[in-house]
Amino acid sequence: MAGPMERRLTAILAADVVGYSRLVEADEEATLARFAGHLHELIEPTIAARRGRIIKTAGDGLLAAFDSVIEALNCAIQIQRGMASLNDGVPEDEQIRFRVGVNAADVVIDGDDILGDGVNVAARLEGLAEPGGIWVSARVQEDAQGRVDVGFDDVGEQSLKNMTRPVRVYRVLLDGEAETAPTSGLALPDKPSMVVLPFQYFGAEAENDYFADAVTDDVVTALSRWRWFFVIDRNTSFTYKGRSVDARQVGRDLGVRYVLEGSVRRAGERVRVNVRLIESASAQQIWADALDRNMADLFALQDEITEHVVAAIEPAMLDTEAARIARKSLADLSALDCFQRGMWHFNRMSEPDYHQALGLFRQSIARDPVLALGYVGLARMLYGGAIYGWSEQPVADLEEARAAARRAVALDPRDAYGYFAGAGAALYLGRHDEALEQAQRALSLNPNFAFGHFRLGQVLIYSGQPAQAVGPIERSLRLSPYDPQIAPMLQLLALAHYQARNYDEAVRHAQSAVRLNDSRAAAILAAGLARLGRFEDARSAYPLDVRERARAEAPRLVTYANPEDERHLREGVRLAFLGGDEDERAY
Numbered sequence: 159m160a161g162p163m164e165r166r167l168t169a170i171l172a173a174d175v176v177g178y179s180r181l182v183e184a185d186e187e188a189t190l191a192r193f194a195g196h197l198h199e200l201i202e203p204t205i206a207a208r209r210g211r212i213i214k215t216a217g218d219g220l221l222a223a224f225d226s227v228i229e230a231l232n233c234a235i236q237i238q239r240g241m242a243s244l245n246d247g248v249p250e251d252e253q254i255r256f257r258v259g260v261n262a263a264d265v266v267i268d269g270d271d272i273l274g275d276g277v278n279v280a281a282r283l284e285g286l287a288e289p290g291g292i293w294v295s296a297r298v299q300e301d302a303q304g305r306v307d308v309g310f311d312d313v314g315e316q317s318l319k320n321m322t323r324p325v326r327v328y329r330v331l332l333d334g335e336a337e338t339a340p341t342s343g344l345a346l347p348d349k350p351s352m353v354v355l356p357f358q359y360f361g362a363e364a365e366n367d368y369f370a371d372a373v374t375d376d377v378v379t380a381l382s383r384w385r386w387f388f389v390i391d392r393n394t395s396f397t398y399k400g401r402s403v404d405a406r407q408v409g410r411d412l413g414v415r416y417v418l419e420g421s422v423r424r425a426g427e428r429v430r431v432n433v434r435l436i437e438s439a440s441a442q443q444i445w446a447d448a449l450d451r452n453m454a455d456l457f458a459l460q461d462e463i464t465e466h467v468v469a470a471i472e473p474a475m476l477d478t479e480a481a482r483i484a485r486k487s488l489a490d491l492s493a494l495d496c497f498q499r500g501m502w503h504f505n506r507m508s509e510p511d512y513h514q515a516l517g518l519f520r521q522s523i524a525r526d527p528v529l530a531l532g533y534v535g536l537a538r539m540l541y542g543g544a545i546y547g548w549s550e551q552p553v554a555d556l557e558e559a560r561a562a563a564r565r566a567v568a569l570d571p572r573d574a575y576g577y578f579a580g581a582g583a584a585l586y587l588g589r590h591d592e593a594l595e596q597a598q599r600a601l602s603l604n605p606n607f608a609f610g611h612f613r614l615g616q617v618l619i620y621s622g623q624p625a626q627a628v629g630p631i632e633r634s635l636r637l638s639p640y641d642p643q644i645a646p647m648l649q650l651l652a653l654a655h656y657q658a659r660n661y662d663e664a665v666r667h668a669q670s671a672v673r674l675n676d677s678r679a680a681a682i683l684a685a686g687l688a689r690l691g692r693f694e695d696a697r698s699a700y701p702l703d704v705r706e707r708a709r710a711e712a713p714r715l716v717t718y719a720n721p722e723d724e725r726h727l728r729e730g731v732r733l734a735f736l737g738g739d740e741d742e743r744a745y
Contacts, residue, residue, distance in 0.1 A: 221280070377464055574607050644674065
């Protein structure tokens with residue numbers, strides 16, 4: 159039996175290089191050499207002199223432990239002052255600067271490592287610090303006040319990532335800064351907000367800098383089509399071009415919650431584009447991606463980059479907003495907060511979440527009757543409950559959903575989501591022509607709307623045009639390849655191919671959806687395999703437990719405009735010898 163864990167009160171110092179990826183991308187060898195030099199000549203000797211020990215190092219940072227809070231803080235001060243001297247005379251975009259966080263806590267000793275929430279707090283404090291700065295917890299400030307040659311600024315309680323309770327935080331005032339609160343800049347607006355910083359170009363051909371600017375312009379324009387958040391105008395964002403800036407300061411300057419930054423690097427005919435989305439208050443990266451492409455067609459490449467970035471950003475922001483709002487009490491929620499918390503429940507797609515979401519969307523409307531998104535959420539949840547069997551009055555709820563979507567469009571006729579919701583309500587009421595018109599209108603307003611393409615494909619399938627549905631559904635998958643709803647998207651693509659008599663493709667995509675645990679796709683897989691004469695495979699693809707789950711999860715009330723399409727799927731399932739009419743309820 160293992161003995162009790164060893165615990166010890168420890169001061170923890172976490173340090174990280176600001177913009178390390180950018181520096182490495184610009185000049186890998188020089189950056190690595192300079193970082194190693196600073197580590198061996200300044201950082202390691204200072205930690206040793208202050209009786210600390212390095213616990214671990216990463217490519218761009220380190221973690222150190224001390225028995226004394228005063229020694230840990232003095233070490234951080236010496237490192238930051240030493241780095242300021244080393245950077246003197248170095249071009250700003252080549253400087254190596256650290257952020258440092260210091261915390262004191264009871265930690266678990268695990269060999270040469272230390273574990274516990276106290277370590278995590280130090281790392282989160284480092285992430286909050288400005289370049290060249292030090293942020294500390296209240297415990298460190300209390301121990302060090304009057305015993306070190308710096309002052310402290312109380313920046314209040316901060317909600318740290320993965321921490322259930324806020325932590326009181328202080329900023330260390332180096333080199334005679336006055337103990338006054340930092341200027342707050344512009345206040346954050348009610349709705350989520352973003353600035354797209356000019357993409358940086360790295361390459362031998364400086365004249366190709368225009369390409370990075372063009373990508374920035376396109377991303378700003380495309381993001382501006384989303385109506386539930388706003389984007390700072392490009393004329394303002396381009397004032398940051400060529401400057402090394404800190405996301406927290408940009409957020410304060412412009413009053414934005416999110417900062418998008420990117421870079422373009424060209425090597426011959428290959429182009430790499432790196433993009434990341436940062437929450438400005440915490441400087442935490444919430445999404446990042448890289449694209450490697452050929453530069454044969456600049457305009458096509460520009461469009462592809464824009465589509466990819468814009469489609470990925472919306473779900474990343476929605477997830478972050480949902481996590482932020484979850485920390486609020488219900489009484490403190492704004493109308494937009496109610497909508498976003500409702501969407502969190504909507505995406506969980508269970509009967510208890512259906513009731514929770516419905517209540518939140520109605521609260522959103524009650525708190526702000528002219529917020530179009532409240533009606534969008536209500537419409538989507540009403541028809542979702544109707545088709546999944548959770549509603550006691552499904553037809554009445556579908557009519558209310560249609561009315562709510564129309565109200566959303568009347569309040570904000572430029573928002574694609576209103577038409578998207580209207581298309582769903584119309585489709586489930588059997589109004590196929592109306593659904594098609596609404597889906598097409600949504601995409602005319604926002605061509606990068608992944609679920610708008612999904613909806614158009616769905617409407618086309620049930621309207622008797624399955625071959626034409628393949629393109630929009632494939633587009634939705636291309637725009638949002640990591641979407642949480644990827645399984646239903648693949649299942650719908652399989653259905654489109656099946657109804658278009660492309661059985662090999664139907665089987666391929668149905669298999670992908672089944673691997674993601676979409677039981678409804680199993681019926682398409684079995685029918686497709688049976689149409690190909692692979693009866694044994696068809697039977698094993700649709701066993702009894704899957705049939706029962708598919709029947710429970712199958713949408714109600716979805717009708718085909720052409721009855722022959724419905725018969726075609728049912729006959730395919732029967733052909734697989736899987737139970738005859740009893741199993742037809744799966745579709």
